[in-house]
Amino acid sequence: MKFSLYYSRKIAFSKDNRNNLSRIIIFIGRLSVALGIIVSLITVCTGLGAKKAIKERIADFNGHITVKAQETDNSYNSPKLHLQNFQYEEIKNTPAIASVQSYAMISGIMRNEKSFDGVVYKGVGKDFDRKRFEKFIVAGSCPQYDEKGYNNQIVISHKIATDLGLNVKDSIVSIFSKEDQRPVYRKFEVAGIYKTDIKLLDDLFVIGDINQVRKILDMDKKDIGGVDIYLHNIDEIDKIYPQIKNLIGSKNYAEKATDIFPQINDWVNIFDTNIGLIIFIMLVVVVINIIMVLLILIIERTNSIGILKTLGATNFQIRSIFIHYTLLIMIPGLIVGNLIGLGLLLLQKYLGIISLNPDNYFISVVPVDLNGLYILAISSGILLIAAVSMILPSYLISKISPVKSIKYN
Incomplete structure (x- = not known):
């Protein structure tokens, strides 16, 4: 096992985190990740579900492709x-x-x-x-x-x-x-x-x-x-x-269901823009919070950083420790966010709790499309983007002097 991963696990599950500033910071980080997962899951699964439901209703009534005389x-x-x-x-x-x-x-x-x-x-x-x-x-x-x-x-x-x-x-x-x-x-x-x-x-x-x-x-x-x-x-x-x-x-021509009612098709395509915008906003919020967590953890453990440098650890190894540390903090947030998000989506899928005005939305109940690929992509995507976004802030570690940091309280 690599040193950085081993050390990050030791401090992530250390009992010290329960009695100092780390407890609050870890809670904030996990909460932001969980909320990001919940909102992203609901947005994607209901947005794509609505697109699919509207298209299928039109197509199942009029045919996916219709052939007519010229x-x-x-x-x-x-x-x-x-x-x-x-x-x-x-x-x-x-x-x-x-x-x-x-x-x-x-x-x-x-x-x-x-x-x-x-x-x-x-x-x-x-x-x-x-x-x-x-x-x-x-x-x-x-x-x-x-x-x-x-x-x-x-x-x-x-x-x-x-x-x-x-x-x-x-x-x-x-x-x-x-x-x-x-x-x-x-x-x-x-x-x-x-x-x-x-x-x-x-x-x-x-x-x-x-x-x-x-x-x-x-x-x-x-x-x-x-x-x-x-x-x-x-x-x-x-x-x-x-x-x-x-x-x-x-002497005949074919017409796709999506072309027979172009106004509905154009309205449905707006879902892609809305879904993309909401996910982007949630990613920004999650990344900002995770970077904040990383920086506070670095400042809080300045003394440990100085000791590690004194013992011969490189800046790269120490950066890896804190990136792994922060990602380990995120995992419980990912699990809780998925459990809550999927739970709410399952309730909507089978109980139809939230209804809509069909005159405006073409459907009477909010539909849900539980696609495993999208669910996996949301969690892994947030985890990957957060990991990449922490690389630059982690360079703060290289600016910390071992002599001064050991004296830091």
């Missing part, structure tokens, strides 16, 4: 997807892709005696990923759309249900229009109510049978308006996107 305009009415050169089976069999579902959309109005709402009716078929969608269901259930006949059951958002005063099994009349033709009326039964907390989705979308859209828009029974593609891992979206573009034909 003729698609600003309206919600779906033109027919060009199936020529559209390599559906190759897309479906791509290892990174979890599922593929077809859809067709049309805009309309839902009304009853109480009120009315503008809606977008998204028709889905037998390949509808019901399991993925069921996480949003808050009342009733999601129907099975087998494309046999015309299913009049729909799933509406909690927002639309509240506006129109609807409950499960209630009926509602919808009005759809086509160019240069009379409005088309349809009567639907509410089978389920969903809630994504994404205002841009909850304000508009109704899920129903794709055959209803085909009939209103005069489509053939095999025509579709688009395809939603779901990946096993949303983080691979940028990698898979170019492959999808090569399989959809020249």
Whole structure:
């Protein structure tokens, strides 16, 4: 064992530290480290958790990648997807892709005696990923759309249900229009109510049978308006996107979920700036406190430094002793900070104690992403940066004269 590490351990765990100024200094150092760890863990795990939750909600509703016809305009009415050169089976069999579902959309109005709402009716078929969608269901259930006949059951958002005063099994009349033709009326039964907390989705979308859209828009029974593609891992979206573009034909185009709602994506990206800023501030606070602890410990043990120099210890060895000493002081702070930080995060993850306004944050509960790599990186990063930052202040030891320091009280 190296001399510097051995000596630093001896003074770190010495009983003398309990009865002098060292006790207060050590407490301050450990407290600053623990607070830095707690704040950093909460910031990273909740910030990244919020980013992931918002992206996944948008993607799980609309598809990670959506394929549409080039003729698609600003309206919600779906033109027919060009199936020529559209390599559906190759897309479906791509290892990174979890599922593929077809859809067709049309805009309309839902009304009853109480009120009315503008809606977008998204028709889905037998390949509808019901399991993925069921996480949003808050009342009733999601129907099975087998494309046999015309299913009049729909799933509406909690927002639309509240506006129109609807409950499960209630009926509602919808009005759809086509160019240069009379409005088309349809009567639907509410089978389920969903809630994504994404205002841009909850304000508009109704899920129903794709055959209803085909009939209103005069489509053939095999025509579709688009395809939603779901990946096993949303983080691979940028990698898979170019492959999808090569399989959809020249008359169609693909769009990533992050591009469909750019305003939400831009807002989510602000999390990176906020996380970086908070961690930087906490690092500065921790480093300043640790340097202060180091300097006070050096001054307090000036007499010991003089004795060590008299016995032949080099400045480098003595600097190493105090750097190791200070790092050993930090370790209990790291452990306590991790225990408290992870404890608070686990409480939030499983109990959802802190809630948010979904109109402002797109989520109703603060999400937590407990990524072991980030947790390890925070602790090791703070420890490493603190160690490096102590190198320069430790040079104060070289200025201490052995003769004068031995007389120092």
